[in-house]
Each structure stands twice: as C-alpha cells, then as structure tokens.
Amino acid sequence: MPSFDIVSEVDKQEVKNAVEQTNKEVSTRFDFKGSDARVEQAEYVLTVYADDDFKLDQVQEILNGKLIKRGIDIKCLEMGKPEKVTGNKVKRSATVKTGVESELAKKIVKIIKDSKLKVQASIQGEAVRVTGAKRDLLQESIALVRKSVSDFPLQFQNFRD
Known part of the structure; x- marks a missing residue:
C-alpha cells in the first residue's frame, strides 16, 4: 500500500x-x-x-x-x-524547531480526514504517516496539506509504492 x-x-x-x-x-x-x-x-x-x-x-x-x-x-x-x-x-x-509538534500533527490529520480523500493519516512520533490505495490520492493529499499549512516548513519523505 x-x-x-x-x-x-x-x-x-x-x-x-x-x-x-x-x-x-x-x-x-x-x-x-x-x-x-x-x-x-x-x-x-x-x-x-x-x-x-x-x-x-x-x-x-x-x-x-x-x-x-x-x-x-x-x-x-x-x-x-x-x-x-x-x-x-x-x-x-x-x-x-524540528519535528512536527503534536498540535500541528493533529491539525494535519484533521485536514486530511475532513477532505474525504480515501487515505488514512496517523501520527507516528514527530511525523505523520499518510497511507492510501492509489498514488494519485497521496499526491492530492500532499497538495492539500501544502495549501492548508503554510506557516510551518514541512517535507514529504519516504514516498513508497
């Protein structure tokens, strides 16, 4: 996945x-x-x-x-x-500041869940892991998070198929 x-x-x-x-x-x-x-x-x-x-x-x-x-x-x-x-x-x-703080992580998870995309977001330590069935859905969620969270520098890593 x-x-x-x-x-x-x-x-x-x-x-x-x-x-x-x-x-x-x-x-x-x-x-x-x-x-x-x-x-x-x-x-x-x-x-x-x-x-x-x-x-x-x-x-x-x-x-x-x-x-x-x-x-x-x-x-x-x-x-x-x-x-x-x-x-x-x-x-x-x-x-x-390094790592995604818990408040920001909760906000990101909420944004992704409210978007009704068929992806799951979970907080894992100082990172948020997003999992989905298709690559396109993950790219949409990246675009959504980039648009929604502009006040804190985020990177998107470990993209796996």
Missing part, C-alpha cells in the same frame, strides 16, 4: 555553516568594527550577541540571509525576546 511521511527536519550541518558564515561576515564588516557581535550555536539553539538592539537586528538579518541561502526555511526559527547581558550588551536566542 503506497504511503509517505510528513516531517519537519533541518540539516544541523547547514545551520552550523550558516552560523560560521554569519560570524565571518560580521567580523569583516566595517559597521561592526570593535563590537562584540557574534552568533553562537548549541545544538539547535542559536544565540545572537550584540552591543545594542540595532546591531542585534542587523546580525539577525545577516543570519536569516545565510540560512535562506543554505536552504533552511526561517519559519522554523522560534525567536526569543532580547535580553540585557551586561552594561548595554544584549542577546537573543532562537530555537530551530
């Missing part, structure tokens, strides 16, 4: 490369001369440091651009609030 999985994954190596490119660009830019602007990565948590709010936003823009160039959808970033570190220095943490 044909099936596929709906997942949300981010390549950790690409995130690391984007962080390194951002730090390299920040260290060479004239407007950041003498500042302590940088981005640090711990697994899927990125922390942006800067001297003030304006520079914090500038570093964040550079990071977003590098992530997009590397094929990472910035909708998967969950931005934190800027916080004071010492003196006038500020930092902001951003978490890279």
Whole structure:
C-alpha cells in the first residue's frame, strides 16, 4: 500500500555553516568594527550577541540571509525576546524547531480526514504517516496539506509504492 511521511527536519550541518558564515561576515564588516557581535550555536539553539538592539537586528538579518541561502526555511526559527547581558550588551536566542509538534500533527490529520480523500493519516512520533490505495490520492493529499499549512516548513519523505 503506497504511503509517505510528513516531517519537519533541518540539516544541523547547514545551520552550523550558516552560523560560521554569519560570524565571518560580521567580523569583516566595517559597521561592526570593535563590537562584540557574534552568533553562537548549541545544538539547535542559536544565540545572537550584540552591543545594542540595532546591531542585534542587523546580525539577525545577516543570519536569516545565510540560512535562506543554505536552504533552511526561517519559519522554523522560534525567536526569543532580547535580553540585557551586561552594561548595554544584549542577546537573543532562537530555537530551530524540528519535528512536527503534536498540535500541528493533529491539525494535519484533521485536514486530511475532513477532505474525504480515501487515505488514512496517523501520527507516528514527530511525523505523520499518510497511507492510501492509489498514488494519485497521496499526491492530492500532499497538495492539500501544502495549501492548508503554510506557516510551518514541512517535507514529504519516504514516498513508497
């Protein structure tokens, strides 16, 4: 029986490369001369440091651009609030969300069931597996999910006949 999985994954190596490119660009830019602007990565948590709010936003823009160039959808970033570190220095943490959260998974299953397509959707950990009798029905359900869920980056993998 044909099936596929709906997942949300981010390549950790690409995130690391984007962080390194951002730090390299920040260290060479004239407007950041003498500042302590940088981005640090711990697994899927990125922390942006800067001297003030304006520079914090500038570093964040550079990071977003590098992530997009590397094929990472910035909708998967969950931005934190800027916080004071010492003196006038500020930092902001951003978490890279991976996996389909349970609320979103339930929403996807509900969308597929309400569509009256002859496919079954089931939640399997951090993924949603969709099974159907025909390949065409699965492709219709992919189109339906793409149209309905646009606020979170999803990938469709393990397409099996």
